[in-house]
Amino acid sequence: MDEVECHNCGVPGMIGKNCFKCGAKLQRRFSQPLLVIDVAHSGEDRVVAARKVATGIEAALNGSHRGLKVIHGRGGKTGRPGVIKNHVVGLLRREAKRLEARVAADRNNPGAHILYFE
Numbered sequence: 001m002d003e004v005e006c007h008n009c010g011v012p013g014m015i016g017k018n019c020f021k022c023g024a025k026l027q028r029r030f031s032q033p034l035l036v037i038d039v040a041h042s043g044e045d046r047v048v049a050a051r052k053v054a055t056g057i058e059a060a061l062n063g064s065h066r067g068l069k070v071i072h073g074r075g076g077k078t079g080r081p082g083v084i085k086n087h088v089v090g091l092l093r094r095e096a097k098r099l100e101a102r103v104a105a106d107r108n109n110p111g112a113h114i115l116y117f118e
């Protein structure tokens, strides 16, 4: 059995058990695959897209995901998707700095960026 710190309160415990202090399930940090959100294909504006990114980051961290993949669309000639893309990528870069994470373009999808927590 491996020991790990609770992601809520930092109390150490065994992986697979519940934290004795707050009851959270203890699991290896960033053990889950990327969480994927789409912020471009339901007519989102910048404000909605930014809110979805913020919620997504929180959910990904709480769920011990290794990162958050944000589908922002390819951008391009129509203007609007490009605006969302630039806004979202800028936002991810700022969050990456704050969280000591990193941002990378998705190699498999030109319309997505990934925020890796480690």
Ligand SMILES: [Zn+2]
Residues within 6 Å of the ligand: 006, 007, 008, 009, 010, 011, 019, 020, 021, 022, 023, 024
């Ligand atoms: Zn705890």
